[in-house]
Amino acid sequence: MSLDDAKDLVLDLISTSFPTLKNRPVLFKDAELDEIAGCELTDTGLEIILNEEDFAQMSSQAAIGVIVHELCHLESDLAESHFKKWLRTRFPRLFSVDVAKMERDTDIMVIEKGFGKDLLAFQEYHDSIYEPYDESDGLTLKEIQAMVR
Numbered sequence: 001m002s003l004d005d006a007k008d009l010v011l012d013l014i015s016t017s018f019p020t021l022k023n024r025p026v027l028f029k030d031a032e033l034d035e036i037a038g039c040e041l042t043d044t045g046l047e048i049i050l051n052e053e054d055f056a057q058m059s060s061q062a063a064i065g066v067i068v069h070e071l072c073h074l075e076s077d078l079a080e081s082h083f084k085k086w087l088r089t090r091f092p093r094l095f096s097v098d099v100a101k102m103e104r105d106t107d108i109m110v111i112e113k114g115f116g117k118d119l120l121a122f123q124e125y126h127d128s129i130y131e132p133y134d135e136s137d138g139l140t141l142k143e144i145q146a147m148v149r
Helices: 003-017 052-057 060-079 082-090 099-112 116-129 141-148
Strands: 026-030 037-042 045-050
Touching (some): 003 026, 003 045, 099 116
Parallel strands (some): 026 045
Antiparallel strands (some): 037 045
């Protein structure tokens, strides 16, 4: 899948499956060498980070899986209260983020939205090229397989 196709896919998924993210400007950025995709909610809109090399190698289904995962992160960030964000930035030790739990919860959101098979395709792609995910990175391949059945 080309990078332009991946960008079109992001915009299509936002319009069809992420109503809370609609009508926000989307800025695309190139990924660093060690990341496949990422996202950030900014004051001006949505920042989507994509790795051209990875997207060129993965199937459309795997691309959907990783993009939906990132869009679920944005949806969660948007739903979080301003007060909670303020507490986390003001008192980071008391209100730190459990990254493993956040990633696992995000994977569950992907499955609940009906994109479990896509997440599974992405996980298979990831684990065939990179070090396989473990519980601290999100749901494992076996966990996703069990939930998708």
